[in-house]
Amino acid sequence: MFASTRRARVFASALAAFALLGTTACSSGPTAEADAATDAGYNLTADQNRITTEPVEEIAAKVPQDIRDRGTLVVTGSAGTVPPLRFYADDDATIIGSETDFAHLIGNVLDLDVELTAADWAQNFVRIDSGEADLFISNVTVTEERKEKYDFATYRLDSLAVEVKKDSGITFEGPEDIAGLKVGVGSGTNQEALLVEWNEQNIAAGLAPAEILYYQNAVDYYLALGSGRIDAYVGPNPTSAFHALQSGETEVAGTFSGAGLDLQGEIAVLTKKDNGLIEAINEAINHIIENGTYAQVLERWGITSEAIEVSRINPPGLPKTS
Missing domain, CATH: 3.40.190.10 (Periplasmic binding protein-like II)
Structure with missing residues (x-):
């Protein structure tokens, strides 16, 4: 029942599962997300009018x-x-x-x-x-x-972020906070390496292991987060902050350096x-x-x-x- 404009289709391909994270009211579909992004000042068109500078x-x-x-x-x-x-x-x-x-x-x-x-x-x-x-x-x-x-x-x-469903009660202040969670992450990324290291530390300390699940595309990890198949997703802070703002269905539970805590x-x-x-x-x-x-x-x-x-x-x- 979502409107099928070109602008909506493209924004949906980038943000993938925004419309599926919440209820299926028509007002919360891809067109609404695209409108929200445009209203916030983001140019989603091919005519970017990019900032330029002179050759040196x-x-x-x-x-x-x-x-x-x-x-x-x-x-x-x-x-x-x-x-x-x-x-x-x-x-x-x-x-x-x-x-x-x-x-x-x-x-x-x-x-x-x-x-x-x-x-x-x-x-x-x-x-x-x-x-x-x-x-x-x-x-x-x-x-x-x-x-x-x-x-x-x-x-x-x-800067990396731990993104969770809004009002999940999950917060992130350190590695111990992933214990027992199902956490999504991009395969082959530095955040994967950090999660694996932190999970090993937690297990050695007697904490419950996290289950780390791997994704390549936004459509996959946001669907998993929206459906509850994962408790959290770890990715670049800019994308998580943008998604949380536009979807209204998730929030950033905490941020940390992409090189770890030190x-x-x-x-x-x-x-x-x-x-x-x-x-x-x-x-x-x-x-x-x-x-x-x-x-x-x-x-x-x-x-x-x-x-x-x-x-x-x-x-x-x-x-x-x-």
């Missing part, structure tokens, strides 16, 4: 010659993420969100066109390894293990190690921080709390688990 010749000159000759920066990222990070616009084809805005700003500084592509999480690393893509920009956390194969230039703090994690642009790109990327990010366009993107998508003061190359990352 001295930074652009540091890009490897083969990429400069090509004139295009190929950027890969996850296909199944949700607003406000990386999702599909109302034409079902254009990838939009804060992560794509940052990619385009970097391209502006480097005087390169940006080609956005999408793949499942693990496949993005394969694309970087093979040279099919130059950069992976999609909420990628710096980890010590990844630093062995890849170079990083940071652009955002990494280190503030950072989100970074990932590229193949020693391919000659990272210095130019790092300087491009610092340039947009200095000229204010970086802050404009954060404000545009409601993630100003994740701002950094300076981009760093290969900072300390999430420790290895073994």
Whole structure:
């Protein structure tokens, strides 16, 4: 009985199960969610009118010659993420969100066109390894293990959230609070590694084990959360905060650093190690921080709390688990 407009269909593909998390009143369907997002100031159309900046010749000159000759920066990222990070616009084809805005700003500084592509999480690393893509920009956390194969230039703090159904009574202040819960998480992510580590600690301390369930797409984990198949979902704080606001059916039970309790994690642009790109990327990010366009993107998508003061190359990352 939901209205089947193009805008509603696309927003539903990004936020997936919003309409199914609550009662099936027509006013709470995908169209209402899309209207709410638009009313809140989010542009969900293919015509993004992105924030732009001018090229900087001295930074652009540091890009490897083969990429400069090509004139295009190929950027890969996850296909199944949700607003406000990386999702599909109302034409079902254009990838939009804060992560794509940052990619385009970097391209502006480097005087390169940006080609956005999408793949499942693990496949993005394969694309970087093979040279099919130059950069992976999609909420990628710096980890010590990844630093062995890849170079990083940071652009955002990494905050994770524990999202639960509203009024569930679940709160999160530390690892012991996942004991006995069914917790959803994206497979292959750093939050998975943290959950596994915390679960092992809890079991060793005599607490009830958590059941960790794995998901790749928003449609799957929000359906599971809405139906009660899981008690909580752990994912990027921006997406959980956005979903909780727009759906009205969930809430954030707690937040923590993506690198764990003892280190503030950072989100970074990932590229193949020693391919000659990272210095130019790092300087491009610092340039947009200095000229204010970086802050404009954060404000545009409601993630100003994740701002950094300076981009760093290969900072300390999430420790290895073994």
